[in-house]
Amino acid sequence: xxxxxxxxxxxxxxxxxxxxTALSQFAAATASATPDSAKELLKTLARGxxxxxxxxxxxxxxxxxxxxxxxxxxxxxxxxxxxxVKAIHVVADGNPNPGVASFxxxxxxxxxxxxxxxxxxxxxxxxxxAEMSDGSLWSGAREVKVTIxxxxx
Amino acid sequence: xxxxxxxxxxVPQNPKKGEVIEIKTLITHPMESGQRKDAAGQTxxxxxxxxxxxxxxxxxxxxxxxxxxxxxxxxxSFFLRVEESGTLAFEWKDDEGKSHKSExxxxxxx
Numbered sequence: 001x002x003x004x005x006x007x008x009x010x011x012x013x014x015x016x017x018x019x020x021t022a023l024s025q026f027a028a029a030t031a032s033a034t035p036d037s038a039k040e041l042l043k044t045l046a047r048g049x050x051x052x053x054x055x056x057x058x059x060x061x062x063x064x065x066x067x068x069x070x071x072x073x074x075x076x077x078x079x080x081x082x083x084x085v086k087a088i089h090v091v092a093d094g095n096p097n098p099g100v101a102s103f104x105x106x107x108x109x110x111x112x113x114x115x116x117x118x119x120x121x122x123x124x125x126x127x128x129x130a131e132m133s134d135g136s137l138w139s140g141a142r143e144v145k146v147t148i149x150x151x152x153x
Numbered sequence: 154x155x156x157x158x159x160x161x162x163x164v165p166q167n168p169k170k171g172e173v174i175e176i177k178t179l180i181t182h183p184m185e186s187g188q189r190k191d192a193a194g195q196t197x198x199x200x201x202x203x204x205x206x207x208x209x210x211x212x213x214x215x216x217x218x219x220x221x222x223x224x225x226x227x228x229x230s231f232f233l234r235v236e237e238s239g240t241l242a243f244e245w246k247d248d249e250g251k252s253h254k255s256e257x258x259x260x261x262x263x
Contacts, residue, residue, distance in 0.1 A: 097221065100223065101218060102218040106214055107234075115231075
């Protein structure tokens with residue numbers, strides 16, 4: 001019970017700090033990514049529409065610090081010469097710009113998994129598209145709640 | 154700011170032939186996003202590490218293109234299947250056009 005109470009207090013404090021930071025740092029930021037612009041970018045990066053599936057995104061449900069949110073992307077694939085993941089594109093739909101990173105893999109990777117740390121300005125969705133060697137595209141998404149935005153640094 | 158850029162690579166020692174190993178890497182870099190304002194209210198210009206290329210014995214094995222949404226001191230991990238001993242070479246490129254190189258030898262268990 002006492003633990004729950006202290007957690008609540010911390011959350012309240014963090015939220016008020018977040019609000020203050022948001023006011024001072026993000027007030028001037030006009031351009032911002034939207035879910036649509038993020039999807040657009042993914043389409044451009046992957047050159048096509050993706051089917052849902054084959055992708056697992058591991059990230060904290062609630063990230064207290066948006067400056068570094070650990071994200072792990074795993075794509076289901078045997079990673080052989082004939083059947084492997086060629087590229088993994090990661091975007092986020094609530095940052096000033098939607099792009100996050102693109103990775104290129106080869107059959108030598110052995111396992112289609114990458115880990116990265118992402119800046120997140122606010123609560124938003126991480127979207128991932130994987131390009132397979134046979135040309136098919138697979139997508140996945142995951143929402144991360146962010147307590148303190150990590151855009152100003 | 155650009156002087157303290159230091160790449161680090163961590164690989165498991167003496168993997169077996171054909172083993173899939175996890176490679177972890179970090180480069181110390183502020184990754185200025187171009188969104189931040191300094192104390193005087195001026196926008197700090199964008200300055201990030203925007204690309205990483207990794208080769209193993211000269212063959213490309215992993216590449217990354219990074220955007221400002223990557224955290225400061227970019228950390229990444231990926232996997233590699235090792236069939237032979239060799240050298241893993243990392244090359245990072247930044248917005249200023251400089252490249253930062255680092256190498257790590259992998260020796261298969263006898």
